[in-house]
Amino acid sequence: MIAAANKHSDHEHPRPRSAAVVADIISQLSDLGYRDTEPRRLVISAVAAQSNPFTAEELCASLPCVGRATVYRGLRLLVETGQACRVLLEDHDLRYQLSHQGHHHHLLCGVCGASADLEVCHAEDMLREAAAAAGFRMSGHWLEVFGQCGECIED
Amino acid sequence: MIAAANKHSDHEHPRPRSAAVVADIISQLSDLGYRDTEPRRLVISAVAAQSNPFTAEELCASLPCVGRATVYRGLRLLVETGQACRVLLEDHDLRYQLSHQGHHHHLLCGVCGASADLEVCHAEDMLREAAAAAGFRMSGHWLEVFGQCGECIED
């Protein structure tokens, strides 16, 4: 019923080489007809280099040579093509991170900002049933879980 | 495990008299030390008159005689005191509505905009367990369910 989650923070598992991730994304975008440009690559590299959910503004700051609009456009492109996902913090702060799988939810640490994927296998079925009980046909949902990660609990 | 929901749309159940709702809220705010003013009353009345989740802007438009800042301040006060809650639509459109109970979630119709309370009794426990499995201590969560309400499915 409940599955563990794999932590994304770089404390434990080094992620796949960033360059490979970037190349893969560029390739997928190319298949969709999007061009391979220098600024785009820089944006994607910067996204891939982040370990925790980040804001568009932070990304802009880390990419002084790329126009703000390009960063936002790149981010939107990644979200639209499913390469990245939006993460909404408790205070409605909107952040982004690479998608590590299809549809999933996030565990967000309010202390260090780390995120982990939350896998609640039957959550969707349960929500669908509850919606049906109210006469609704569920088409989607948004779920974020806030708290403290293991490391921050210890400290 | 799964409970039905009570629809808030005014199509079926007429809500308790708006005036009574307003008086009750004013009274509760008064207990908290907030003053009973004309603009505040107008804002609360307008909120109570809404059947579906509404935006702050819509509320402003329906209250041409009340300053925009006052509307926003009133809305914030209602949320902070638990009288109203925020509802986040799929496109990140932020809306508000009266709270009909303590902590709960919403079923939101993307067609007509109606909302209903979603009651998934064990959802919180399940999320807490899933979080614990990942080493997280859950302190809160955000959940919205999108879809179509019964009436819009028929049409």
Place this chain on the structure above:
DNA sequence: ATCCATGCAAACCCTTTGCAGTCCA
């Protein structure tokens, strides 16, 4: 040679804030 992508700046939207005047309690 296309026409997509970029950069800049301005525009935009939504919300909050500063401040002087107003009005409950």
Place this chain on the structure above:
DNA sequence: TGGACTGCAAAGGGTTTGCATGGAT
């Protein structure tokens, strides 16, 4: 009467857009 509340307008932040230039295919 004092402090909370209001209204206006201006500031704020976060994101998008218009447009001319530049670059990938």
